Amino acid sequence: MIEFQSVSKRFPDGTQAVDDFDLVIPSRKTTVLVGSSGCGKTTLLRMINRMVDPTGGSIRIDGDDIAGLEPVALRRRIGYVMQNSGLLPHRRVIDNVATVPMLEGVPRRVAHARALELLDTVGLDRSLAERYPNQLSGGQQQRVGVARGLAMDPNILLMDEPFGAVDPIVRADLQQELLRLQRELGKTVVFVTHDIDEAFLLGDQVVILQVGAHIAQQGHPKQILANPANDFVADFIGAGRGKRRLSVDSSVPSAGDDYLLVDGSGYAAGVVEAPGGVLVGAGSGPKSRSVSNKTDQAGDA
Numbered sequence: 415m416i417e418f419q420s421v422s423k424r425f426p427d428g429t430q431a432v433d434d435f436d437l438v439i440p441s442r443k444t445t446v447l448v449g450s451s452g453c454g455k456t457t458l459l460r461m462i463n464r465m466v467d468p469t470g471g472s473i474r475i476d477g478d479d480i481a482g483l484e485p486v487a488l489r490r491r492i493g494y495v496m497q498n499s500g501l502l503p504h505r506r507v508i509d510n511v512a513t514v515p516m517l518e519g520v521p522r523r524v525a526h527a528r529a530l531e532l533l534d535t536v537g538l539d540r541s542l543a544e545r546y547p548n549q550l551s552g553g554q555q556q557r558v559g560v561a562r563g564l565a566m567d568p569n570i571l572l573m574d575e576p577f578g579a580v581d582p583i584v585r586a587d588l589q590q591e592l593l594r595l596q597r598e599l600g601k602t603v604v605f606v607t608h609d610i611d612e613a614f615l616l617g618d619q620v621v622i623l624q625v626g627a628h629i630a631q632q633g634h635p636k637q638i639l640a641n642p643a644n645d646f647v648a649d650f651i652g653a654g655r656g657k658r659r660l661s662v663d664s665s666v667p668s669a670g671d672d673y674l675l676v677d678g679s680g681y682a683a684g685v686v687e688a689p690g691g692v693l694v695g696a697g698s699g700p701k702s703r704s705v706s707n708k709t710d711q712a713g714d715a
C-alpha cells in the first residue's frame with residue numbers, strides 16, 4: 415500500500431505542482447491518475463520513487479516513510495515505465511531489459527535468461543532480443559519498456575503515459591496486454607494518463623485531478639460514471655464521447671441494479687440502473703447484451 419499524507423510539492427521557481435494531497439493506493443490493484451496537462455500527475459508519480467522529493471507531508475510504502483530510504487535503492491525495487499520507452503539506444507533489447515538486474519549483481523547469464531522470459535511475458539518474440547531499439551516499432555519498444563520495468567520483479571510498477579505515443583490500434587493492444595499482465599502478476603500499478611477512457615479501462619481506482627493535484631473525484635470507474643461528483647467531473651468524463659455501440663458487461667460485478675456499459679473496444683462508457691428499462695435486444699454474446707440508446711446513457715452517466 416502506498417499512502418500520500420498531506421503531500422505538497424513547490425518547485426524552486428514557486429510553482430505549486432501538488433497542494434496538500436492525500437491518497438491511499440491499494441496493493442495489487444491498478445490506480446490511475448488522470449487529469450489535464452500540468453495538473454501534477456507526473457510529479458505525484460515521481461515522488462513515489464523519490465525522483466522528486468515533496469516539500470511537505472509524507473509518503474509511506476507499506477508503512478515505511480520513504481524519506482528515510484535511500485533513493486537509488488528505492489528506485490531499483492520500483493519499476494518505472496515512461497512514454498517513449500526510455501530505452502538505451504546503443505544497447506540491444508536483451509541488454510536493456512537485463513541492465514538493472516546486472517547492476518544489482520545478478521550474473522549475466524541469469525539476467526539474460528530472465529530477460530528472455532520477460533519478453534515472453536510482455537508478448538514479444540524472443541528473436542527480437544538481439545535488435546536495437548530503433549529496429550523495433552513504437553508498440554514493441556513500449557513492450558520492452560514494460561519488460562524492463564518488471565526486470566527486478568518489483569511489487570510496484572509506475573507507468574507515466576506509457577502508451578501515449580503509439581497509434582490507437584497499437585495502444586488498444588497494449589492496454590489489453592496490461593490488463594492480462596495485471597491479472598497474472600497482480601502488481602501495485604500506478605498509471606498516469608490524460609485519457610479518461612484509458613483510465614476507466616485500466617483502473618480499479620481512478621483519481622481525477624485538477625490543477626495542484628486537487629482530487630476532483632476518486633473511486634471505481636463505475637462509481638464515477640454513475641455519480642460524477644461535480645460539473646468538472648461530468649464535463650471531463652463526457653468529453654469526446656461520441657456515438658458508440660454499447661453493451662452490458664456482466665463480467666463486472668454489479669452493485670444493486672447497476673450495470674456497467676462498455677463499448678466495442680471494452681471501454682467503460684456508462685452505467686444503467688434498471689436492466690428492464692433501457693436494455694433491449696438479444697445478447698451479442700454470453701457476457702453482453704446490446705443497448706439501444708448509444709449516446710444518451712454515456713452522456714448522462
Ligand SMILES: Nc1ncnc2c1ncn2[C@@H]1O[C@H](COP(=O)(O)OP(=O)(O)OP(=O)(O)O)[C@@H](O)[C@H]1O
Nearest residue numbers: 425427429431450451452453454455456457458608
Ligand atoms: N522542475 C520543475 N520546475 C518547475 N515547475 C515544474 C517542474 N516540473 C513540473 N513543474 C510544473 O508543475 C506542474 C505539474 O507538472 P507535472 O509534470 O506534474 O504535470 P502533469 O499533470 O504530469 O502534466 P503532463 O500531462 O503535461 O505531463 C506544472 O505546472 C509544471 O509546469
